[in-house]
Amino acid sequence: MLAATAKEFAPEEGALFAIGNCPSVGITGYLLGGGSGDVTPSTGWGSDDVLELRAVIWNGTNAEYITANKEENADFFWASLGGGGGLGVITDIKTAIVQSPEPLPHEDRRKFLYIQNLEFHYFGEESKREGLESFRRFLYEKTEESHKFGGGGFLHSESFRLNGIYLGSADEFIESFGKNGLLQDIPPVLGYHTIYRKMTSEADTLEDVCDGTGPCQDWPNFPGTIIEFESYGEAMLYKLCYQVAVRDDIEMRGTQTSGDWCKDLKISSDNCVSGKYGQKVPICGKREVLDALLEAAYDPESFFNHGGPPEWWLDLAIKDGRVPYKDTDDLPTSLGGLLIPDVDVDTL
Ligand SMILES: Cc1cc2nc3c(=O)[nH]c(=O)nc-3n(C[C@H](O)[C@H](O)[C@H](O)COP(=O)(O)OP(=O)(O)OC[C@H]3O[C@@H](n4cnc5c(N)ncnc54)[C@H](O)[C@@H]3O)c2cc1C
Structure with a gap:
């Protein structure tokens, strides 16, 4: 979805869709669970922007291919968006794209x-x-x-x-x-x-x-x-690049990288530096890297869209025992949009 907003609209149009934090998460499971991302406070939950689903369901006698939206099969549509799934096999999802707020009157473009x-x-x-x-x-x-x-x-x-x-x-x-x-x-x-x-x-x-x-x-x-x-698109891809490829040990498990991001992204090795475990991590602030990440994000088959711990990381973490567990007093709220509960400060 992120790649679609970036490739199919001009940047100044400000096309947004609330994607989550981790490229490995599948869009269907994400939307079935509601779907909360960085721009959720502006766009609503990902599922708020779904217009129509197509699905194969079992009607008691045989399999049926249905379309579900606010008018047709409205119960299925309502229960699927946030209900967690389990009602059928979703094959197609049609969503709206939301436009980012206007820039300030004296600014010539959105930032x-x-x-x-x-x-x-x-x-x-x-x-x-x-x-x-x-x-x-x-x-x-x-x-x-x-x-x-x-x-x-x-x-x-x-x-x-x-x-x-x-x-x-x-x-x-x-x-x-x-x-x-x-x-x-x-x-x-x-x-x-x-x-x-x-x-x-x-x-x-x-x-x-x-x-x-x-x-x-x-x-x-x-x-x-x-x-x-x-x-x-560039702001989000930079963020994902930094979080998933560069920032810390935990997030490195989020894509099927070979351990050499430049090779995976098919760009010259000048665009990568050595990470602390010998892996080659991309220099996220280079346009060549962001463009290559965009192409990878657009391809459902790419390493970037496939989750789970990659082989090189498993070798390091399990065989060699070299990746330490995260040692921190963090109380993370980092799944998508910021959800600080509206409670009294004494409770916080
Ligand atoms: C690293 C990580 C980061 C995350 N970050 C965020 C975040 O920022 N924001 C957020 O909102 N959530 C986030 N989540 C939660 C994530 O959205 C849910 O775990 C989601 O259910 C994962 O979907 P999946 O398709 O990857 O997993 P799966 O376990 O494959 O699918 C989840 C459920 O959806 C069903 N399902 C999947 N595809 C279909 C289909 N085609 N038809 C019918 N049912 C289907 C499955 O049967 C299952 O019940 C994160 C999860 C992880 C692991």
């Missing part, structure tokens, strides 16, 4: 941000309460702004950390998150600083715009990286 490890540090109990309460208020009481952001959160004992997609420009994000108390202004001497990078349609690689100097010197000095793209 899409990948928010990477935006941290909110607790400086004592009071600051922890304030941070969590500001975030809860933003999500539940300022939905006209907060629907543009979705992703995953990690609640640690010292901070909470967000990763996700923002449907707007860096300037709009700073304005919106800043005025809602979600960007801390931490003195650079404590070792944190804002990093802002972007990829324009003419560039071959990500460009470093500033890291505490340049255009963002007027911004709060919050810990985190924001990366701006001109297409939703």
Whole structure:
């Protein structure tokens, strides 16, 4: 679905579909379970955008091929979208595509941000309460702004950390998150600083715009990286590339990579570097890598769309025992859209 939005629409049209976090998950099982992704706060659940299903069912005597939508076989249609399946074999799914919010009046085109490890540090109990309460208020009481952001959160004992997609420009994000108390202004001497990078349609690689100097010197000095793209497809593919190929041991299990991403993606080895287990990981900020990932995502037979632990990883983890279990106090909420419950801050 992601590849379809990126290949069949021009980036400036802002075509969106709420896909999940892991390329290995099949679209049918995902939609049968509801389907929550980074852009869910804006588009709704994946299943909200399904228009029609075709399925083979058993009617008690023989198999029947049916069409189900809001008018025809409406019970089957309703029960399938979020009900988890089991009613028949779905063969076709027709969905709507949702358009991303308009850019601000003075902006000439839509922009899409990948928010990477935006941290909110607790400086004592009071600051922890304030941070969590500001975030809860933003999500539940300022939905006209907060629907543009979705992703995953990690609640640690010292901070909470967000990763996700923002449907707007860096300037709009700073304005919106800043005025809602979600960007801390931490003195650079404590070792944190804002990093802002972007990829324009003419560039071959990500460009470093500033890291505490340049255009963002007027911004709060919050810990985190924001990366701006001109297409939703590129922002999501960059995120998936970083999470699945680069970030950590656990996520490496998510595709049937051979351990050499450049070979799998059929691109030159200049586009990869050595990972910590000797695997070749892609340089996600290169256009050649993003274009190759898009082609792989569009091909249902590609390694990228096949899940489960790949052989080289099993050899490392099980035979050699070299991949450690994740040792963290994370409380992840990272399956698709950010689902912080609307509960009193004392409960949080
Ligand atoms: C690594 C990972 C990341 C995930 N991230 C997200 C996320 O970001 N957002 C989210 O919402 N969910 C996420 N999930 C949950 C995921 O959406 C569900 O586990 C989903 O049910 C997986 O579907 P599947 O087709 O891959 O698995 P399967 O187990 O093959 O299918 C799930 C169910 O759907 C049925 N089914 C599958 N295909 C058909 C068909 N053609 N016709 C009829 N029934 C069918 C199966 O019988 C089964 O009951 C994630 C899961 C994993 C493992």
